[in-house]
């Protein structure tokens with residue numbers, strides 16, 4: 001509890017002689033105190049095993065420094081812009097994986113669902129002339145239905161999700177092969193809606209800046225209003241400079257990215273959709289009754305049941321979300337290559353999606369993680385892939401390195417879990 | 427004769443079996459408002475199971491339950507909660523990954539514009555915990571990082587949130603130190619004064635003697651006597667727990683000596 005104690009109020013000693021010098025000294029001390037407070041909170045979190053985004057951020061920075069030193073075009077606007085589009089397809093799938101991991105379960109069917117959904121779109125639109133928007137809705141709903149069926153089976157039979165979704169993996173893959181028929185590969189309309197998902201850029205530089213400004217404003221408003229309300233209720237609240245620092249970090253990242261993206265072709269539509277989805281679902285998970293139930297179930301199903309939570313409903317809904325996001329991700333992956341084939345959704349896609357969530361800091365043991373971990377984890381994985389491609393490193397090496405990062409993430413996850421429990425016993 | 431109000435909660439002929447094992451058989455129990463009823467019995471006597479029957483976690487197979495004299499059915503935890511029955515389980519049943527505030531309000535979150543109102547929930551959590559303890563735990567750390575005594579306090583606080591009328595406490599002081607035990611016992615005393623009916627499971631005869639009005643003893647899943655705690659000699663209650671109804675040992679019960 002030591003970290004919780006307030007810093008001693010040194011300012012009180014200051015005399016009423018409020019000279020400019022004293023004021024300056026006071027301001028300096030306030031900053032020092034805020035910093036000390038921040039460090040105390042961080043240290044308490046670290047010793048309690050809450051590492052948050054720290055490890056993955058360090059890994060990301062390290063990866064970027066290494067590849068930039070190997071090839072100076074790595075951090076070029078062009079490469080970073082492509083990177084930001086490349087993370088979207090698998091990233092959306094990884095967001096669904098985060099939901100399932102929060103329950104302490106694993107969804108192995110997301111790769112197959114993504115391929116199946118893309119095939120549904122291709123067959124409906126290209127082979128049968130169904131309008132694109134209708135085929136798109138049908139494809140996404142295919143994922144929702146597949147996920148719902150799996151989720152309901154898991155909730156009712158209480159068979160672990162990885163078994164049910166392993167059956168799903170085979171089933172949805174089989175269904176995809178059936179509807180694709182003998183044709184094998186279906187090429188999508190190069191100028192169609194799906195193609196635009198990843199090829200459209202907001203070339204007007206103002207759009208990227210507007211998005212950055214909006215994000216900054218929202219973060220500022222949220223922390224500021226929260227602070228004001230807590231202050232009015234006489235509760236402990238963030239010091240104003242922390243609100244400033246928080247807003248500043250978002251502003252630097254937001255406007256920095258906007259500037260970089262505008263150096264190439266502007267804000268990619270795919271990135272905008274991805275970030276909006278992640279931010280929206282983050283709010284759903286952390287600020288709604290539904291999300292709270294997800295975290296509760298991931299901690300203790302029995303405690304959730306005794307608290308009268310709708311266990312079946314939540315489990316079904318989580319797998320439905322995962323299926324929906326898998327289908328959506330599948331459409332973005334198809335968009336990137338404007339085709340759907342028997343290979344869609346296969347290969348390392350599933351493993352990358354799971355790895356991204358875990359590398360980003362979502363716990364394999366359930367109850368810990370956020371949707372943002374999918375973004376950070378995907379950035380690491382895709383940065384390694386992109387850097388390897390730039391430096392002509394063989395794929396084998398890329399797999400080994402990604403595997404190493406994943407292993408490190410799992411070890412950190414496990415260690416921080418143990419630290420937390422040891423902390424509780426103390 | 428004075429016409430007494432019906433008991434808040436009454437159980438008649440309650441049976442509970444797990445598979446072929448009959449854990450509870452023909453249980454009778456009454457909990458009155460403004461009364462602390464101690465539920466005593468050796469390990470495995472069925473005390474926790476009885477608590478789960480009343481709280482809807484493990485509904486009864488047979489028998490009837492009456493609430494203020496009117497028959498009710500408790501088939502799910504929700505049913506018990508709706509009646510006004512709150513429970514502190516022996517295993518606490520908290521979510522290790524959620525923070526203190528999240529645990530306190532799990533299943534009855536306060537919302538504002540449709541979103542969780544963390545500020546209000548935290549404010550009420552502080553108020554509630556201040557009533558219960560002098561060492562308030564870190565409200566925003568995950569529950570697993572709390573000490574077992576603090577977790578126990580959280581579980582008790584959680585049970586009080588819905589303003590219950592009957593409180594079931596399954597060994598609430600087992601994990602506590604001296605000071606915290608006193609805090610809990612004081613709290614139970616105050617709740618009784620407020621008119622709650624409290625069912626208290628404890629192995630500590632000293633606490634039972636100091637706090638309880640009546641004691642109900644379970645032995646091997648059956649009723650084994652009801653006692654007025656203030657008038658019954660302690661030896662008689664203990665012998666009823668152990669089953670040695672005659673030949674009461676003269677030395678004090680070893681559990682009392684634990685302190």
Ligand SMILES: Nc1ncnc2c1ncn2[C@@H]1O[C@H](COP(=O)(O)OP(=O)(O)O)[C@@H](O)[C@H]1O
Pocket residue numbers: 444447449467468469470471472473474475476
């Ligand atoms: N879920 C269960 N399944 C099977 N047997 C159980 C279960 N829960 C409790 N029991 C058995 O019921 C008996 C009473 O247990 P319990 O109510 O926990 O006793 P107490 O709380 O009095 O120590 C024990 O023999 C125990 O093994």
Ligand SMILES: [Mg+2]
Pocket residue numbers: 473474475516596
């Ligand atoms: Mg017990």
